[in-house]
Amino acid sequence: MYKEIEGFKFIELPRIIDGRDGIISVAEQNRNIPFSIKRVYYIYDLKSDLSVRGMHAHKSLEQVLFCVNGRFELIVDDGYNKNQFKMDTPNLGIYLGPMLWHEMRKFSENCILLVLASDYFNEDDYIRDYSEFLSFIRQKR
Numbered sequence: 001m002y003k004e005i006e007g008f009k010f011i012e013l014p015r016i017i018d019g020r021d022g023i024i025s026v027a028e029q030n031r032n033i034p035f036s037i038k039r040v041y042y043i044y045d046l047k048s049d050l051s052v053r054g055m056h057a058h059k060s061l062e063q064v065l066f067c068v069n070g071r072f073e074l075i076v077d078d079g080y081n082k083n084q085f086k087m088d089t090p091n092l093g094i095y096l097g098p099m100l101w102h103e104m105r106k107f108s109e110n111c112i113l114l115v116l117a118s119d120y121f122n123e124d125d126y127i128r129d130y131s132e133f134l135s136f137i138r139q140k141r
């Protein structure tokens with residue numbers, strides 16, 4: 001049972017299958033991706049299922065996360081509710097709007113996490129301290 005989290009949604013990319021081996025999934029900016037894509041990055045070479053990534057929120061960045069190979073677990077927290085998702089389907093992404101604390105863990109071997117982002121890298125956009133995140137959220141209400 002998922003709890004309602006604002007600024008979060010599932011994004012399903014098409015799966016193009018034409019009789020040949022293999023599947024094509026396509027992400028297009030301002031179409032199935034709800035923003036203009038300024039940056040693409042991917043996380044790979046994860047050597048331990050005990051690794052933890054993320055552990056931050058963004059003040060204004062929008063992102064869509066995909067697990068294009070393997071699997072991992074994504075935790076999304078809006079300061080009130082927390083949801084956990086099993087990411088293991090290459091065409092199923094998760095859109096994260098601003099101010100969502102997220103953590104990625106339990107990476108499988110060969111896991112590749114692909115991220116489409118609405119802006120260039122900017123460390124000032126990060127909130128890396130959980131209690132700071134909570135006080136930002138409380139200020140907003």
Ligand code: TYD
Pocket residue numbers: 039041043052053054055056121
């Ligand atoms: P970070 O976003 O904290 O990674 P994760 O959420 O996966 O744990 O970034 C880790 C480091 O990489 C940090 O020093 C910033 C740097 N980095 C860039 O320089 N450019 C980028 O586009 C990203 C995503 C990270």
